[in-house]
Amino acid sequence: MALDPSLVGRSYPPTEPYPVGREKIREFATAVGLTDPEHHDPAAARARGYADVIAPPTFPVVLTLATDRLSVGDPELGLDYSRVVHGDQRFAYTRPIVAGDELVAVHTVEEIVSRGGHDFLTMRTDVTDAAGEPVVSLWSKLVVRGEG
Amino acid sequence: MRAGNRLAPQTFRVTRADLVRYAGASGDFNPIHWSERVAMKVGLPGVIAHGMYTMALAVRAVTAWAGAPDAVVEFSARFTRPVPVPDDDEGTEVEVSAVVKQVDGAGLVRLDLTATCRGEKVLAQARATIRPTGLGIRA
Numbered sequence: 001m002a003l004d005p006s007l008v009g010r011s012y013p014p015t016e017p018y019p020v021g022r023e024k025i026r027e028f029a030t031a032v033g034l035t036d037p038e039h040h041d042p043a044a045a046r047a048r049g050y051a052d053v054i055a056p057p058t059f060p061v062v063l064t065l066a067t068d069r070l071s072v073g074d075p076e077l078g079l080d081y082s083r084v085v086h087g088d089q090r091f092a093y094t095r096p097i098v099a100g101d102e103l104v105a106v107h108t109v110e111e112i113v114s115r116g117g118h119d120f121l122t123m124r125t126d127v128t129d130a131a132g133e134p135v136v137s138l139w140s141k142l143v144v145r146g147e148g
Numbered sequence: 149m150r151a152g153n154r155l156a157p158q159t160f161r162v163t164r165a166d167l168v169r170y171a172g173a174s175g176d177f178n179p180i181h182w183s184e185r186v187a188m189k190v191g192l193p194g195v196i197a198h199g200m201y202t203m204a205l206a207v208r209a210v211t212a213w214a215g216a217p218d219a220v221v222e223f224s225a226r227f228t229r230p231v232p233v234p235d236d237d238e239g240t241e242v243e244v245s246a247v248v249k250q251v252d253g254a255g256l257v258r259l260d261l262t263a264t265c266r267g268e269k270v271l272a273q274a275r276a277t278i279r280p281t282g283l284g285i286r287a
Binding site: 027028030031032033034036038039048049050054056057058061062065085086087088089090091092093094095096139 | 160166169170172173174175176199200201203204205207208211217218220221222223224225226227273282283284
């Protein structure tokens with residue numbers, strides 16, 4: 001069954017603030033093989049103008065795993081998760097994420113397109129800091145394979 | 149960096165241990181990234197790397213080329229093929245290469261990337277915009 005295009009534009013309530021920890025950043029940087037001292041050593045990050053260690057660019061996946069469930073799990077959208085493939089991913093930064101940040105995410109259904117028997121769902125997540133200033137925006141496009 | 153420059157390819161080895169470590173750090177515990185049994189049941193050739201792990205390797209290549217850990221302004225890619233990771237000490241390899249497409253007056257550099265595993269493209273339309281001097285905090 002095709003996804004309901006009338007849900008385009010739907011936004012979900014902002015998430016509870018996510019406190020970014022220094023050890024979480026170090027753990028994530030190690031997991032993706034990033035050894036630059038700015039991800040591990042607060043003094044090195046400060047020398048580059050940041051208050052504490054900075055997160056690797058793909059770090060926001062730690063937040064979006066939860067926010068993507070807002071739309072994907074929305075019963076009104078009616079998405080069959082067993083038919084879903086992660087198609088595209090994009091992110092755009094205003095500034096790096098820094099340990100000590102309290103991040104809030106707002107998740108929106110940005111686009112629903114049906115083509116060739118498949119549905120394409122684009123979800124957008126806007127991440128802001130405690131002051132409400134933009135940090136990073138992410139777009140995930142899921143492909144929902146048609147039946148048969 | 150100048151438009152038309154080809155940047156030296158970078159190769160990353162990926163083993164099962166890397167996937168387990170990434171699962172823990174990212175919180176993505178989908179069993180297709182650690183259980184052969186579940187992966188085969190859903191029609192995959194075996195355990196595959198997280199798409200976002202493959203993307204993280206491409207981003208790692210970009211920050212290395214930029215020479216700055218805070219250079220990435222924008223990154224986008226399409227996941228075209230899975231990266232199967234065999235259960236042995238060698239694992240597999242992902243190779244990332246790039247061409248400089250554009251350098252604008254504001255110091256932004258646009259790269260077109262290619263990421264392959266065993267000669268097949270695993271990311272398509274992979275593009276990065278970088279500021280080699282770093283993003284900084286503009287708060």
